Amino acid sequence: MTDISKIEAVLDEVASGRFSGLRYADGRVSLVLNVSGLDVRDRGQIEIAVKGKLLALDGVDKADVVMTAEKIERRLIAVGSGKGGVGKSTLSTNLAIAMSAMGRKVGMVDADIYGPSQPRLLNCEGQRPEAEGKQLIPVPNEFGVPVLSMGHLAKPGQAIAWRGPMAGKALEQLIDAHWGETEELIVDMPPGTGDVQLSMMQNHKPVGAIIVSTPQDLALMDAVRAVDLFEQAKIPIIGMVENMAGYACPHCGEVSDPFGAGGAEAAAKTMGMAFLGRIPLDMEIRKSSDGGTPPAISDNGQGKAFHDIAKSVATWLDNQKPAA
Structure with missing residues (x-):
């Protein structure tokens, strides 16, 4: 059975330093993914990678990822x-x-x-x-x-x-x-x-x-x-x-x-x-x-x-x- 430490270890592989607000209950993982500095393609790729890794874990049935980025004043x-x-x-x-x-x-x-x-x-x-x-x-x-x-x-x-x-x-x-x-x-x-x-x-x-x-x-x-x-x-x-x-x-x-x-x-x-x-x-x-x-x-x-x-x-x- 998956626990929060295993989830964190998986996230460190694909999104080290970019995730926060991690929660896990009843087979559902939710987190906030900071995509500041990534272009559109890389944002899509990291989201797919995160969800794929999470859903491959035993006991994870759903992964909710909210992406956010710091607003840059140009x-x-x-x-x-x-x-x-x-x-x-x-x-x-x-x-x-x-x-x-x-x-x-x-x-x-x-x-x-x-x-x-x-x-x-x-x-x-x-x-x-x-x-x-x-x-x-x-x-x-x-x-x-x-x-x-x-x-x-x-x-x-x-x-x-x-x-x-x-x-x-x-x-x-x-x-x-x-x-x-x-x-x-x-x-x-x-x-x-x-x-x-x-x-x-x-x-x-x-x-x-x-x-x-x-x-x-x-x-x-x-x-x-x-x-x-x-x-x-x-x-x-x-x-x-x-x-x-x-x-x-x-x-x-x-x-x-x-x-x-x-x-x-x-x-x-x-x-x-x-x-x-x-x-x-x-x-x-x-x-x-x-x-x-x-x-x-x-x-x-x-x-x-x-x-x-x-x-x-x-x-x-x-x-x-x-x-x-």
């Missing part, structure tokens, strides 16, 4: 710009990879509903997310940054001709997905200051925003509008990044500034915000990003600038007071 970091073509998506990807390399539990939301690019940048094109109930399960990749994008849901090359409310609903599904242990979500925002941006800020309230701009005046004008939008929504600005800042000739090494120099840093100073750093205009960054091998996989060479920015962002996040 922080959203929006990466925005006032216009397209300034390298916002590339920064988002490399920022997420660099923060992950620091040991942070980071995920990526491709909120650019109409022009998704994260599947290409994170080398996971052609994969479709699975779902658990009404929740999507993020797509894994070799860089350890789970991601969700409309690029995983639409056919390649398909135009997403949706009005604002539909795009906002799609974004909600991406953010409210089954993110597991992910604690920080980098949100690659669409360019501009339209419906999708407003929906995200109103419904999900990022803890902070990063503004990306190239150095020239036209890009900075639009970046200022993006700053104003976040400030109206009372979302703190973490800082500004200057992209495509300086081009080193691969033949002679001479550095030129086809888009100007220092404009974003000067704008950040004028607006009283932090300047997070510069990303050079480098052919290797473009080629490696297009090829699905983001430069931030290394903290040397082209990846160093992204890692330096990631350290500044992480420091800002760690200095924020927890919500009351």
